[in-house]
Amino acid sequence: MSEDEELPDLDGGAARSINSTAVSGGGGDQNYVSPSPDQVLENVLENVLYFLTSRHDRNAASLVCKSWFRAEALTRSELFIGNCYSVSPGRVTNRFKQIKAIAIKGKPRFSDFSLLPPDWGAHFANWLRAMAASYRALEKVYLKRMCVTDEDLAITAHSFPFLKELVFVCCEGFGTDGLAIIARECRHIRVLELVDTDVTDDEVDWISCFPDNVTCLESLIFDCVETPINFEALERLVARSPSLKKLRLNSYISIRQLYRLMIRAPQLTHLGTGSFNTSEIVAQSEQEPDYLSAFAACKSLICLSGFKEIIPEYLSAIYPVCGILTSLNLSYANISAEQLKPVIRQCHKLQTFWALDSIGDEGLQAVSVACKDLRELRVFPVEALEDVEGPVSEVGLLTISEGCRKLQSILYFCQRMTNAAVIAMSKNCPDLVVFRLCIMGRHRPDHVTGEPMDEGFGAIVENCKKLTRLAVSGLLTDRVFKYIGQYGKLLRTLSVAFAGDSDLGLKYLLEGCPKLQKLEIRDCPFGDSALFAGLHHYYDMRFMWLSSCKVTRQGCEEVARQLPGLVVEVIASGEEENETNEYVDTMYLYRSLDRPRPDAPRFVHIL
Amino acid sequence: MRSIMGDYEETELRLGLPGAGGGGNEGETSRNSSGKRGFLETVDLNLNLNNSSDGNQVEDMKQKNPIPASTDSAKPPNKAQVVGWPPVRSFRKNVLSVQKNTTATDDNKSGGSSMAFVKVCVDGAPYLRKVDLKMYQSYQQLYDALSKMFSSFTIGNCGSQGLKDFMNESKLIDLLNGSDCVPTYEDKDGDWMLVGDVPWEMFVDSCKRIRIMKGSEAIGLAPRTVERCKNRG
Numbered sequence: 083m084s085e086d087e088e089l090p091d092l093d094g095g096a097a098r099s100i101n102s103t104a105v106s107g108g109g110g111d112q113n114y115v116s117p118s119p120d121q122v123l124e125n126v127l128e129n130v131l132y133f134l135t136s137r138h139d140r141n142a143a144s145l146v147c148k149s150w151f152r153a154e155a156l157t158r159s160e161l162f163i164g165n166c167y168s169v170s171p172g173r174v175t176n177r178f179k180q181i182k183a184i185a186i187k188g189k190p191r192f193s194d195f196s197l198l199p200p201d202w203g204a205h206f207a208n209w210l211r212a213m214a215a216s217y218r219a220l221e222k223v224y225l226k227r228m229c230v231t232d233e234d235l236a237i238t239a240h241s242f243p244f245l246k247e248l249v250f251v252c253c254e255g256f257g258t259d260g261l262a263i264i265a266r267e268c269r270h271i272r273v274l275e276l277v278d279t280d281v282t283d284d285e286v287d288w289i290s291c292f293p294d295n296v297t298c299l300e301s302l303i304f305d306c307v308e309t310p311i312n313f314e315a316l317e318r319l320v321a322r323s324p325s326l327k328k329l330r331l332n333s334y335i336s337i338r339q340l341y342r343l344m345i346r347a348p349q350l351t352h353l354g355t356g357s358f359n360t361s362e363i364v365a366q367s368e369q370e371p372d373y374l375s376a377f378a379a380c381k382s383l384i385c386l387s388g389f390k391e392i393i394p395e396y397l398s399a400i401y402p403v404c405g406i407l408t409s410l411n412l413s414y415a416n417i418s419a420e421q422l423k424p425v426i427r428q429c430h431k432l433q434t435f436w437a438l439d440s441i442g443d444e445g446l447q448a449v450s451v452a453c454k455d456l457r458e459l460r461v462f463p464v465e466a467l468e469d470v471e472g473p474v475s476e477v478g479l480l481t482i483s484e485g486c487r488k489l490q491s492i493l494y495f496c497q498r499m500t501n502a503a504v505i506a507m508s509k510n511c512p513d514l515v516v517f518r519l520c521i522m523g524r525h526r527p528d529h530v531t532g533e534p535m536d537e538g539f540g541a542i543v544e545n546c547k548k549l550t551r552l553a554v555s556g557l558l559t560d561r562v563f564k565y566i567g568q569y570g571k572l573l574r575t576l577s578v579a580f581a582g583d584s585d586l587g588l589k590y591l592l593e594g595c596p597k598l599q600k601l602e603i604r605d606c607p608f609g610d611s612a613l614f615a616g617l618h619h620y621y622d623m624r625f626m627w628l629s630s631c632k633v634t635r636q637g638c639e640e641v642a643r644q645l646p647g648l649v650v651e652v653i654a655s656g657e658e659e660n661e662t663n664e665y666v667d668t669m670y671l672y673r674s675l676d677r678p679r680p681d682a683p684r685f686v687h688i689l
Numbered sequence: 690m691r692s693i694m695g696d697y698e699e700t701e702l703r704l705g706l707p708g709a710g711g712g713g714n715e716g717e718t719s720r721n722s723s724g725k726r727g728f729l730e731t732v733d734l735n736l737n738l739n740n741s742s743d744g745n746q747v748e749d750m751k752q753k754n755p756i757p758a759s760t761d762s763a764k765p766p767n768k769a770q771v772v773g774w775p776p777v778r779s780f781r782k783n784v785l786s787v788q789k790n791t792t793a794t795d796d797n798k799s800g801g802s803s804m805a806f807v808k809v810c811v812d813g814a815p816y817l818r819k820v821d822l823k824m825y826q827s828y829q830q831l832y833d834a835l836s837k838m839f840s841s842f843t844i845g846n847c848g849s850q851g852l853k854d855f856m857n858e859s860k861l862i863d864l865l866n867g868s869d870c871v872p873t874y875e876d877k878d879g880d881w882m883l884v885g886d887v888p889w890e891m892f893v894d895s896c897k898r899i900r901i902m903k904g905s906e907a908i909g910l911a912p913r914t915v916e917r918c919k920n921r922g
Contacts, residue, residue, distance in 0.1 A: 195773030200818070200838065228703075278780050281807075282817050306780055413781070466777040495775060522775040579774065604773075 099416070143154065148412060156180060163187065164624050166228065167202055167649065170676040171212030182245075183222035190627050190670060191577075192602055193227060193253060197629055197668070202681050203311075208681065214241035222247040222273075234466030235260035239267035247273035257282035258309055265291035272381070275303040282308040290315040294322075303327035305354045305388060310334045320430040321346045330354025335391035339592065341371040344630075348379040355388030359395055373399035385434075387411035394421045404428035411436040413462050419445035427452045433677040436460040439474040439495060445477035450485025458491040458516075468523045470639035476504075476529075479519075483507035491516035498529040499556060504538030508545035514607050517542050518553035524605075527557040534558055540565030543573070550597075563587040567594020575600040585612035592616035602627040610637030615642065619674050620648055629655075629668040638669050642689035649674045652686040765870040805893050809835060810869070811901040828885055834874070835901070874899045 144154040160183040161488040188204025334354030418454040480503040488509040535556035558581035568588035588608040609632035642650040805822040872884035876895040
């Protein structure tokens with residue numbers, strides 16, 4: 083169970099147990115009845131467990147003995163379900179009675195890249211039904227890659243009158259209709275966040291649905307909602323939300339409108355700037371608002387994003403906050419190195435930086451000079467293609483590694499790379515926890531030596547002792563997996579694509595990485611015998627995904643037969659009856675405490 | 690063009706296949722001159738679909754045709770497109786297409802040259818989908834993709850065969866007469882048209898959203914019906 087870095091910080095507020103042992107005092111000493119050892123134990127446990135917030139600690143505590151199990155179950159208030167099908171909602175609501183916060187993850191991550199046919203599952207409705215009956219005091223809901231309908235949102239609003247936080251990440255299935263219901267009915271909502279979530283345009287003005295009085299909104303994030311917004315209503319909403327700290331606007335908000343919002347909310351700490359563009363032609367004589375002063379007024383602004391349709395000339399407006407920013411997301415801003423430099427050179431406190439590769443190696447050079455405290459870097463491609471010249475390369479990676487020694491997490495898309503640069507990063511940045519390198523051309527070798535990229539990734543697993551997440555790419559042989567199996571002892575999440583020569587590759591991984599939780603593999607020549615090499619470990623994993631590999635249906639069936647606690651799904655990729663194919667399109671396996679899910683669509687075969 | 694609302698000179702009523710017989714921009718080459726076949730070739734009924742990548746399985750995130758790097762002549766010809774590679778989420782690709790719009794005045798969100806996302810709704814289906822029209826080179830490919838997308842929710846004879854029939858002239862009238870489904874689309878002017886009338890390229894440029902409706906409703910789409918379409922849109 084790995085901590086996903088995107089998982090929000092769920093507060094520990096465990097519901098204090100009201101179960102206190104009454105010592106029946108009164109009367110003389112001879113009538114004193116001391117509480118039974120069991121009760122004392124439970125009392126202690128319940129009060130001690132109150133302080134246990136980490137779910138890993140709680141899981142451990144619950145295993146000690148039955149009374150600890152019971153006590154823990156009564157006092158746990160936050161629930162994390164890493165795979166919505168690993169356990170049935172009924173079992174959960176039976177065991178845990180006092181849940182106030184729940185996080186549920188659904189589809190496997192490769193569904194983000196169209197590798198999972200639609201309607202595969204992960205319907206929130208199943209969980210909602212159970213929760214509505216049992217968790218009336220629910221305050222926080224966090225969903226990732228779940229299918230949520232408008233009706234689900236309506237039920238949510240009605241069933242949880244104390245709902246405070248609703249966060250959707252990579253979800254889909256609902257529209258502005260559903261948002262309107264939430265806005266209207268959830269009287270205590272403080273946090274409403276939509277991140278990379280598909281919201282259909284039902285042509286409903288949901289912003290106007292918030293109640294007219296002062297709200298307790300602290301966070302309103304809707305930058306991914308691609309529908310027009312009633313700006314006047316939004317402006318009024320912001321004006322009557324004095325607690326608002328996080329506001330991320332969508333690209334329908336122009337920079338002029340952004341200005342009007344900012345001057346009403348100088349207390350913001352997190353701002354998503356919308357389009358950062360003007361929607362109308364500004365006449366020469368017309369006065370533009372003083373954007374600089376609006377930013378200058380935001381004394382607490384530490385996280386800036388948006389810039390969805392940026393006119394680069396406006397970027398200088400953010401100068402006043404550069405010095406205090408810890409997070410800057412320019413990953414929708416197609417700007418050059420020259421346009422970046424005057425901004426980034428002021429961002430000495432920056433810890434998180436996301437950008438497009440349009441800034442080039444030169445832009446990364448500027449980052450490495452200015453941002454000595456950088457912890458997380460993500461570089462996305464403007465053109466996500468295979469056969470183009472890319473503006474970033476091993477040069478950028480190397481310079482970052484030399485300047486940003488505290489780097490912990492990197493996601494880097496590029497067209498060419500060398501082992502030398504990757505090896506250098508492995509030595510310069512020993513704190514790396516997440517290393518995700520995507521060389522966009524499949525099977526592309528080190529472009530200087532022509533060698534496979536084995537040595538580079540090998541150095542990463544060997545030198546970065548804290549590494550828990552890795553994504554590999556480029557030309558890779560079985561050797562890289564040997565390295566990963568040998569050195570990747572803390573590795574929990576691994577993504578592999580178009581790599582390896584034979585079954586040995588996967589065998590090395592499954593035999594060598596004891597902490598491996600999430601393994602997603604596509605288009606590699608791994609077959610059944612490699613599949614069997616992991617039988618000893620699958621129960622300890624959250625899931626394994628294999629698509630376009632060389633596993634057969636028989637192989638999958640054998641795994642299912644040997645491991646009854648595992649659900650093995652064979653997913654057809656949408657072709658009509660494809661019995662002739664020797665290999666399965668996709669195999670997705672995960673452990674489950676209950677019977678396989680009843681809601682599997684017809685293209686999913688559960689073995 | 691079977692225009693519902695208007696009557697344009699070059700859009701006379703015709704039962705021919707899209708592009709056949711010189712409807713509009715005949716012979717216009719595709720925008721990406723990267724080895725893609727010309728328009729007419731792709732609309733041939735005996736479609737040779739082997740340049741469509743593995744399974745038009747899902748919608749928005751397939752790759753664009755790679756533009757060959759002009760520098761390296763030793764490079765192999767364009768690789769086949771691969772679904773989901775590079776692994777970039779659709780939200781990034783969606784918005785990046787707008788970056789290429791230099792005119793800030795245009796509200797058109799899909800104006801970029803690289804992508805054309807439109808919503809697709811099917812009468813009776815509980816959800817909408819989005820497709821990127823630039824991923825396809827022909828109506829046939831679009832129909833195949835739509836059939837697969839909505840295959841888990843069947844509406845009568847709206848399987849790929851049903852939609853293929855739509856391209857077949859002789860079955861067209863049957864379709865319109867029956868209760869089978871008919872793909873319609875709203876164009877830039879707000880008119881509701883039958884899919885398949887104009888050359889593919891013109892369709893991609895002008896289509897704002899797609900609605901697959903029952904044939905019986907599509908017949909002689911009267912203004913009143915069009916209003917209903919728009920409201921349910």
